[in-house]
Every structure is written in C-alpha cells, then in structure tokens.
Amino acid sequence: MARTTGSHSDITGPRVRAAALRLFAAGGYAAVSMRAIAAEVGVQAGALYNYTPDKQSLLFDLMQGHMTDLLAETPSDPTRPAMQQLQDFVAFHIRFHADRPDEVFIAYMELRNLTPENFAVIEGLRREYEDRLETILRTGVENGYFAVADPKIVTLAIIAMLTGVNTWYRAGGRLSLDEVVAQYWDMVRKAVTV
Amino acid sequence: MARTTGSHSDITGPRVRAAALRLFAAGGYAAVSMRAIAAEVGVQAGALYNYTPDKQSLLFDLMQGHMTDLLAETPSDPTRPAMQQLQDFVAFHIRFHADRPDEVFIAYMELRNLTPENFAVIEGLRREYEDRLETILRTGVENGYFAVADPKIVTLAIIAMLTGVNTWYRAGGRLSLDEVVAQYWDMVRKAVTV
Structure with missing residues (x-):
C-alpha cells in the first residue's frame, strides 16, 4: 500500500498549534485548558498528549x-x-x-x-x-x-x-x-x- | 466620638483596586477570581462585593x-x-x-x-x-x-x-x-x- 504524504502526527501537529494559537490569543494562556484545545482541534483530550507533552x-x-x-x-x-x-x-x-x-x-x-x-x-x-x-x-x-x-x-x-x-x-x-x-x-x- | 478620616469603604476601595491590578498583571484577568482578589486584600470573598459589583x-x-x-x-x-x-x-x-x-x-x-x-x-x-x-x-x-x-x-x-x-x-x-x-x-x- 502506498504511503500517504504526511503521517497522522504531521497533519495534526499544525492543527493543534493553530488551535492553541487561536485560543491563547482570544482568551489568554492561563484561561485555556488542554481540554478546550482538544475540542477546538476535534480530538479527545487524551489524544492531544500524542502531539504535545x-x-x-x-x-x-x-x-x-x-x-x-x-x-x-x-x-x-x-x-x-x-x-x-x-x-x-x-x-x-x-x-x-x-x-x-x-x-x-x-x-x-x-x-x-x-x-x-x-x-x-x-x-x-x-x-x-x-x-x-x-x-x-x-x-x-x-x-x-x-x-x-x-x-x-x-x-x-x-x-x-x-x-x-x-x-x-x-x-x-x-x-x-x-x-x-x-x-x-x-x-x-x-x-x-x- | 470623633469621626476618623475616611470611611471603611474609602480605605478598602484603593486596596481592592491595587490588589486587582497586581493579580491581573501577574496572571491575567481571565485567570483571577474574585476569591483570589479578596484573599489578596485580606477580606472575605462576600465582603468584596461591598466595594465592586x-x-x-x-x-x-x-x-x-x-x-x-x-x-x-x-x-x-x-x-x-x-x-x-x-x-x-x-x-x-x-x-x-x-x-x-x-x-x-x-x-x-x-x-x-x-x-x-x-x-x-x-x-x-x-x-x-x-x-x-x-x-x-x-x-x-x-x-x-x-x-x-x-x-x-x-x-x-x-x-x-x-x-x-x-x-x-x-x-x-x-x-x-x-x-x-x-x-x-x-x-x-x-x-x-x-
């Protein structure tokens, strides 16, 4: 089977960063939870930890x-x-x-x-x-x-x-x-x- | 009995504002609770509402x-x-x-x-x-x-x-x-x- 361009992590990483950027800018770092970032990306909170510690x-x-x-x-x-x-x-x-x-x-x-x-x-x-x-x-x-x-x-x-x-x-x-x-x-x- | 200069509210108002200023600057508005401001001033959370809605x-x-x-x-x-x-x-x-x-x-x-x-x-x-x-x-x-x-x-x-x-x-x-x-x-x- 042909390998598709970009692993799952390659695709999700930028989406996670883009979501964090939007939320931090709108509400401030301290007020934003990992759960809120996961919801913005459209993944489960637990899955977020695959992309960032x-x-x-x-x-x-x-x-x-x-x-x-x-x-x-x-x-x-x-x-x-x-x-x-x-x-x-x-x-x-x-x-x-x-x-x-x-x-x-x-x-x-x-x-x-x-x-x-x-x-x-x-x-x-x-x-x-x-x-x-x-x-x-x-x-x-x-x-x-x-x-x-x-x-x-x-x-x-x-x-x-x-x-x-x-x-x-x-x-x-x-x-x-x-x-x-x-x-x-x-x-x-x-x-x-x- | 002689009236002391400044009512209780006159004295506490500036202390409330000073505490809010310190905490907002340090942690950001969204992350600071009224309870935290009250603790910084040294009053009960309920008492804070005498000074600010x-x-x-x-x-x-x-x-x-x-x-x-x-x-x-x-x-x-x-x-x-x-x-x-x-x-x-x-x-x-x-x-x-x-x-x-x-x-x-x-x-x-x-x-x-x-x-x-x-x-x-x-x-x-x-x-x-x-x-x-x-x-x-x-x-x-x-x-x-x-x-x-x-x-x-x-x-x-x-x-x-x-x-x-x-x-x-x-x-x-x-x-x-x-x-x-x-x-x-x-x-x-x-x-x-x-």
Missing part, C-alpha cells in the same frame, strides 16, 4: 516557531549600503508582523507564562533579532551615514514603533500596507540621520 | 482610572511653540508610563476582556489622548516647523515608540530616565522635522 510546551513551540521564522526570513545582505539594509528591515518587519497578529500578541503578552528556561530561550532569540538591526545601525554610523548616539536604544525604539502598526492597521482601511511602510520608513530614515 | 467593573475602573489620570496630567499649553509642546509631551509620556508598568500592561493586554460598552469608553479616552498629540503635530505643520505627511500615523508611531520604553527600562540600569527621555526626544524631533 503539555500546555507549556505548546506555548513555547508557538513562540519559538514565531521567532525562528522571523530570524529565517529577515533580509540580511551586508553587501548592500546600510541605508538600504535599514529600509529592507523596516519594510520586512511591518509586513511580517502585520501578517501574524495573534503570534505578535502572544509573543508580548504570554512571556510571563513561560518557565524560566523557556523564557531564556525566547529572550535569546529576541536579542538575536534586535542584534540584526543594531548591526545595521552601527555599520551606518561607522560609514558616516547615520547619526545615532546609542544604537541599542534606537534599535528598541524602532522595533517598538514598527510593531505598533499591529495595534491599529487593518487591511482595507484608509491606508494600504505599502503606504504604511512608506510613512514609517520616512520617520525611521529621518530619526537615524542628521 | 463584579470583576468586569474592577477591570474597567482600573483602565478608566489610568486613562483619566493620563489625560488630567498631560501637559497642555497651546501658547507654547509646537516644538516645545512636543518635547513636553514626549518627556511626560515616558515618565508617566515608566511609573505605571502594571497599568500599561493591562491597558494593552486586557482590552479584549472588556464588555463592548466598556471597551467603547476606554477607546474614546485613548483617542482623546492621541488627539492631544495629533493637535500638536498639526499646529507645528501649520506653523511650518514640522514636516509630517500624515499626523495621525505619526501620532500612533510616536506613542508606540515611547510606550515601548516600558518593555526594557529598569530603574538603576545603564541609562537614567533623563537620558532615555533625551534619546527619544532626539529621535522624535528628527522624525517630525525636515
């Missing part, structure tokens, strides 16, 4: 997956001028996060519900992402294109400003995402130059 | 109190040049929010747990605060000091950037709050000028 692992998997996708997709071409690298970063950050409102909400809100070990891993990935932007800023300062007194602070300020788009942007609203990206790039460009 | 009212009171304090304390002097008004706003916003990490966290995180009626009230107060900054930006544009294509978007971007300080600033860290304010003012000033 516990709720903490589900939360960690979601947050780690979000951060590793982010790091994998971040544009990174050190041969481009720092100004272009910064523009690429700004456009990427806004688009990546606008596409994933639930993941972004959970990444901020549920940090407090991670175990200390899991928190340390997520925090490390977050710093790795921040370091990408900080490196662009430092390169631009060294090459004389940027006027930035404290690249670390400017990194955190830019990331907060860009992620803030998620609190108000809705597809089909007054501005297209292209227009939003253009407006934010204008602010970031001016903020880092003289 | 229900948990939703407590959440709404906390969020409404935070926003009305914010609006009452926002510097507002239309006789000052727009550039100075903007500088005052930036310094105020960072300091006010850095002083209230739990209130700020809840204001963002628990919006989804407000009833539609309560959400509309909090959203209205939030827009009122945003309008204060937008008015400063529009005045500066009219007077030729600011170069801002879309004052609404720049308002939201500045507020997100400034509130982001709360995610990393710790008293006693590398930078004093004065230094943080100076760095952010430098970025905002450049972002809104030519």
Whole structure:
C-alpha cells in the first residue's frame, strides 16, 4: 500500500498549534485548558498528549516557531549600503508582523507564562533579532551615514514603533500596507540621520 | 466620638483596586477570581462585593482610572511653540508610563476582556489622548516647523515608540530616565522635522 504524504502526527501537529494559537490569543494562556484545545482541534483530550507533552510546551513551540521564522526570513545582505539594509528591515518587519497578529500578541503578552528556561530561550532569540538591526545601525554610523548616539536604544525604539502598526492597521482601511511602510520608513530614515 | 478620616469603604476601595491590578498583571484577568482578589486584600470573598459589583467593573475602573489620570496630567499649553509642546509631551509620556508598568500592561493586554460598552469608553479616552498629540503635530505643520505627511500615523508611531520604553527600562540600569527621555526626544524631533 502506498504511503500517504504526511503521517497522522504531521497533519495534526499544525492543527493543534493553530488551535492553541487561536485560543491563547482570544482568551489568554492561563484561561485555556488542554481540554478546550482538544475540542477546538476535534480530538479527545487524551489524544492531544500524542502531539504535545503539555500546555507549556505548546506555548513555547508557538513562540519559538514565531521567532525562528522571523530570524529565517529577515533580509540580511551586508553587501548592500546600510541605508538600504535599514529600509529592507523596516519594510520586512511591518509586513511580517502585520501578517501574524495573534503570534505578535502572544509573543508580548504570554512571556510571563513561560518557565524560566523557556523564557531564556525566547529572550535569546529576541536579542538575536534586535542584534540584526543594531548591526545595521552601527555599520551606518561607522560609514558616516547615520547619526545615532546609542544604537541599542534606537534599535528598541524602532522595533517598538514598527510593531505598533499591529495595534491599529487593518487591511482595507484608509491606508494600504505599502503606504504604511512608506510613512514609517520616512520617520525611521529621518530619526537615524542628521 | 470623633469621626476618623475616611470611611471603611474609602480605605478598602484603593486596596481592592491595587490588589486587582497586581493579580491581573501577574496572571491575567481571565485567570483571577474574585476569591483570589479578596484573599489578596485580606477580606472575605462576600465582603468584596461591598466595594465592586463584579470583576468586569474592577477591570474597567482600573483602565478608566489610568486613562483619566493620563489625560488630567498631560501637559497642555497651546501658547507654547509646537516644538516645545512636543518635547513636553514626549518627556511626560515616558515618565508617566515608566511609573505605571502594571497599568500599561493591562491597558494593552486586557482590552479584549472588556464588555463592548466598556471597551467603547476606554477607546474614546485613548483617542482623546492621541488627539492631544495629533493637535500638536498639526499646529507645528501649520506653523511650518514640522514636516509630517500624515499626523495621525505619526501620532500612533510616536506613542508606540515611547510606550515601548516600558518593555526594557529598569530603574538603576545603564541609562537614567533623563537620558532615555533625551534619546527619544532626539529621535522624535528628527522624525517630525525636515
């Protein structure tokens, strides 16, 4: 008999994660039970433990997956001028996060519900992402294109400003995402130059 | 017999709100019971209902109190040049929010747990605060000091950037709050000028 593509676990794993993501974002990690996640997936509560050892692992998997996708997709071409690298970063950050409102909400809100070990891993990935932007800023300062007194602070300020788009942007609203990206790039460009 | 200052209710009300704030911030609104709040205050669960009709009212009171304090304390002097008004706003916003990490966290995180009626009230107060900054930006544009294509978007971007300080600033860290304010003012000033 031909083996079908994807085992039962391959198919159910993503469904379990998608259900957990929806429920955590809507009601909060602490208020969601494994039973509720099983019901959302359409399996028995006991069957859920074939796919994940516990709720903490589900939360960690979601947050780690979000951060590793982010790091994998971040544009990174050190041969481009720092100004272009910064523009690429700004456009990427806004688009990546606008596409994933639930993941972004959970990444901020549920940090407090991670175990200390899991928190340390997520925090490390977050710093790795921040370091990408900080490196662009430092390169631009060294090459004389940027006027930035404290690249670390400017990194955190830019990331907060860009992620803030998620609190108000809705597809089909007054501005297209292209227009939003253009407006934010204008602010970031001016903020880092003289 | 001399009447003591403050009735029983005057004294307990703030303690109930403080306990609810701590517990909501630590565990999330959905996971906190009225019984847990009563235990934190040190009263019987039944006694709590002398001070608040229900948990939703407590959440709404906390969020409404935070926003009305914010609006009452926002510097507002239309006789000052727009550039100075903007500088005052930036310094105020960072300091006010850095002083209230739990209130700020809840204001963002628990919006989804407000009833539609309560959400509309909090959203209205939030827009009122945003309008204060937008008015400063529009005045500066009219007077030729600011170069801002879309004052609404720049308002939201500045507020997100400034509130982001709360995610990393710790008293006693590398930078004093004065230094943080100076760095952010430098970025905002450049972002809104030519």
